[in-house]
Amino acid sequence: MAYLLQFLFLTISFHTISITALSSMNNTGTCSSNNTIFDPSTHKLISQCSDHTFCSSPINGMCIPRLCRRDEFPFGYGPGEALPPLCPQQLFCPDDGSGCRPLVTVGAPCEPNRDEQCLPPLDWQDLASYQNYNGSICLKSTCMCVKVGLS
Template structure:
């Protein structure tokens, strides 16, 4: 329980030291409280985040250092302006000031407060601002070549984790031409930066600016993956073979379906042709019966015609009686058996 109270006390002291007393505009402030936090190296004072201590009063800030600032809402009329080219906004964000030449004072890691060298294109990199760099609170040019004496700036940053554990991060900066060179601590001269896979002790020693936990220079996080020509050729070959196999498979599948449909069509047409021939044969036989003479025999391919009397005798029915008119009288009829 005591450990939890100690962690909470450290956290509250850290917040108080970092944020100051949060005095609004018009409030009384102490100029001697203007300072850089030794842990986070952020500018703090007695005034709140939208004001700065001018004399003994908190006044609205006259400039800002970032284009997107979370301290202000969109459309807020109190948003201070950005400084124009050739000027910079100090950490206190009091008002814009002209940039300074080499050898002049500058604030921590504020390379934008220094004037770039004439040949800034040759020394410009992501480690400086147009070839200018602020080391040990002094403006310099980051154009020192291989084997020449260099200046090293070491800054230790401290922070508290969510569990109350203190975290540290050391940042090394120098005035060697980056990213190909770095300042060697042993010789204090500029040396070649190391490639990926070489042994290292600090990030600044690596050309990738990323010294891994194993003590080797590694590819920085978020960098795109670079493939070798052999890998590209293998991938392209596999893609080509995959496309060809798909085309061949579709061809054989379509051929089987086409052959199957052809067989179905042939079977259907044979059935239709047979059905059509049967109908024609039936019509021909019927037409032949209607048109043939009584003396002409039936065609052999048809069932022979049987008389009605023969049918009755075959079935055991009594003979039919036909009534014929009598020759003796015109009004009487004589039945005859058939």
Template sequence: MCGGVSKDGTCSTKDDHVDPDSHKFMSDCNDQTYCTTATNGTCQTRQCRRDEFPFGYGPGDAVPPLCPRGSFCPDEGSGCQPLRSVGQSCQLSRDDQCAPPPNWQQLASSQNANGSLCLHSTCVFANAGLGQRCVIDDITYIDTGPDGQQHSNVVSRHNCQTPRFYCDPTYLQCFKAKAIASTCEIDQECTSVRNGPSLNCGGGVCSDPPGTPLQVAPWQYSVTVSCVITVMIAIVALLTLVHRRLRMKHYREVREYYDEQLSFRHTLAALHAVAAENTHQESIVRL
């Protein structure tokens, strides 16, 4: 975090520094101000911002403007400055402070700013080709978890043409980037023709980074649709068979019921006939 000195408070630019763990810019002034000079300086309102939604501002606070094209806002927010040329100094990982090369369209990628890089606080172009010497800038970020345990993350950046090449840390030369499923040792070796840079060497094999959308092959769609149709047909056939068996069972139960009723009726009719015959014979005997 920045210091707690508010506007018009006393400060010194000698205290400006980068946090050794998070590499965040630190100063005596708060997030909305910057320090003017090294001796008898005061905190004044920031003159520019680098982010669309800067840190330290509330919903109703007035935010400083973004810098126009061809300039940049330094970390301290002291005002827009012209882009730096190759070899000039730049702030940590601020690729946007460096002027782009003439052929920036061919060199631009997600790993640089319009073909420019800030490596070891110096502006360079990301134009090193296959077999050429390259520069690597390793930055270690340390984060402290809720349990107090520290976790480190090393970000390695280089000036090879990405994503086609990577800078080998042993030979400091640009090598051709490796495709998905190739063996690897570090993340920067990996690339993917389909999805751009992979930068994910997991288990010694280049693989798509986490969160990459799954690409479903046409044959997989066909197999899935066929399985769904087959299951639907099987379900309909099974339901039809079950319904037919239930209907036949009900039919047999109804038929047995009516058979019993007819048998009972025939038995009653026979008893009635026998009784009538006995009555008739008794009448004849009396006569």
């Protein structure tokens, strides 16, 4: 039992160290978006770039300032700091802040738990409920149209 507890402690410690190492204050250096992860416990995107920047390329990229934000109060910005703009309707800001993009069609990939990235169906009024976003949902990283709830 003691060995199991030691193993669990080391596993959790390694996970915490890995996330901390990735979440550096890199504002202008090189990066790889292959090293970007989504932390399910905080719902925060962790990368080699700072909270104010995103990695410009999958490999040998540069950390450049974010072009958009998804939240009213994004991670890493203090009071009075200039924020990147929110995206207009029919566009969304990806988790990395790399610029506003058009909504995603049914069957196309979306980022985890990002229902607002999905294009609503034509009959969205019939499907919309408090459990989905305009009749669409990002389920298993795929945009779908669903009616969620009890019949």
